[in-house]
Amino acid sequence: MTVQTTPDHTRWDSLAQEVIAPLAAQIDQDARVPQQVIMALRQAGAFASGFPGGPATDQAEALSASLDHGQMHQALGAASASVQGVLNVHHMGGSALAKWSSKAQRSQWMPRVLSGEICCAIAMTEPEVGSDISAVQTQARPVSGGYELTGQKAWITCGDFADLFVLIAKTEAGPTAFLLPKQTKGLRIAPIEGLLGCRGYMMANLHLEAAYLPEDHLLGRPGFGASHVAVTGLEAGRLNLAWGCVGLADAACTLALRRAKTRQQFGKPIGDFQLVQQMLARMATDIHAARLMCQSAATARALRQMDAAKQATMAKYFASQMVGRVTRDAQQIFGAEGIGPNTPMALFHRDSRIMEVIEGTTQVLESMIARLSLSEVHLS
Amino acid sequence: MTDTKTNPQGAIAAFMTRSFDGAKIEPDQDIFEAGYGNSMFAMQLVAFVESHFGLDIEAEDLEIDNFRSINRVAALVARKQAMAAA
């Protein structure tokens, strides 16, 4: 497989390493992404990354844009998993909006979504509804001119930051997607503090008490909220997150390699010990495999291949576990220095623990990949 | 993709048969009533129509009737192709 990357994808590395990485510890401590980072991302066009081009976009352009988008998430993942998460949910909510909006909705919202003036998020999970999003309990009751929403959304990334939520609620037709602006009357945002990792996700629970949304805030059609709208967001998010995991793992591995060359014990660098080399070999191979899966899935997505969703699912499934293995080994190579307070290794390790839970847990993705694989084999 | 123009029904039938473990689907058979569609199939069908016929399924196409049978999907494809050509 030949993989082309755009010539200037290194701009994401520069932005991530020069502007974001120096603030990673502060983002973790404050549990907030500072405005200067958001401004820099806006200026670099990060909020528009990964959105479909116009109808004229040819395959080469689509491929280049898709790989560039992946490079961005990889670079952000290496600098701060929290910042990667903000751009991830923006792209998840924004992709669902771009795909399933009416023409009028598109022109009303998309320019500000692409500029980053509006940050999107996606609200599916509820206290009693996690992996099975088709069972959402938040009610959307038809009222004159629109809907009235009542219920609770839980664990929403950027719940305490986003301007616009793509929210899934129940109507008579089944799960249905809505556009919920932050200022909506009847919406109360309750920030969540003390997360294990990815503290800069600015998480919140959303409480809806008879929140009124006009008819034109319905996204897609009633009954298609989980099967189509949410899935569009999740498919985008799985690939973004897989790239983010590759970046995070690569950052941890790079530090571990440096440490292996410089830390001396028993009169030689610890990288000379075969058992340390075993960890280094596992890490390098794991990261390489995950990166190739991401590149392949990004290519399939750009070329609209039928297996694009399966590839993204497999990439996320593999990369989210890979980053756990890599950060654990990297931390081990650092010894006490990897455990101590305020060390990058400890942050990498805490952040990596989130990845197997979001955008489909490892077990849910296993079941999806197995079912898709089974459906590809016919006995007759 | 030689059958895209000449035999969309055939391509859709082949996709559904593949998706439903080799089951033979009649052109007007209601796949949802027959219990074939599952949660993953909905977006797979969208991905198939988009990638095979080079079309975009949009919000206004989200009517369950458009996806109920081989003939209904073929009719949706024909409508969208006619609109794209216009």
Ligand SMILES: Cc1cc2nc3c(=O)[nH]c(=O)nc-3n(C[C@H](O)[C@H](O)[C@H](O)COP(=O)(O)OP(=O)(O)OC[C@H]3O[C@@H](n4cnc5c(N)ncnc54)[C@H](O)[C@@H]3O)c2cc1C
């Ligand atoms: C940091 C963070 C950010 C998040 N951001 C968002 C967000 O922006 N928007 C949003 O809507 N949600 C968000 N979530 C919620 C997240 O999507 C859910 O946590 C996830 O879908 C799993 O749901 P759950 O936690 O309720 O676990 P459950 O669904 O209750 O699962 C618990 C356990 O059971 C297993 N399990 C469940 N079903 C099956 C099955 N069919 N087969 C095998 N095993 C199964 C799971 O794998 C898991 O191990 C976030 C969560 C976290 C931690």
